[in-house]
Amino acid sequence: MSDLIEIVDSLENRISKLLHKYELVKQQNANLKDKIKELESNSDLQADQLKHWEEKFSALKNANAMLGSDEHKRETKLKINALIREIDMCIAQLSE
Numbered sequence: 001m002s003d004l005i006e007i008v009d010s011l012e013n014r015i016s017k018l019l020h021k022y023e024l025v026k027q028q029n030a031n032l033k034d035k036i037k038e039l040e041s042n043s044d045l046q047a048d049q050l051k052h053w054e055e056k057f058s059a060l061k062n063a064n065a066m067l068g069s070d071e072h073k074r075e076t077k078l079k080i081n082a083l084i085r086e087i088d089m090c091i092a093q094l095s096e
Helices: 002-066 070-093
Strands: none
Touching: 002 070
């Protein structure tokens, strides 16, 4: 009978250790999920900032091209032609 008691005590100890490890892993999992959310949020913020800076860069590049920079003569001509086409379309729509 004492062997049976020792076996039951041993099982109880093992189960207790397993439950403790389970709780630790569960807590680590929750912490990692929070970290993932934080990193995703940070990633979204950085993506938004990148988009913002790319738009600013494009606007500055276009402004530089409009000023007639030697580096961007071709782009300047293309941009002017595009603007003229847009104006022509607007005039055509207004005259209808």
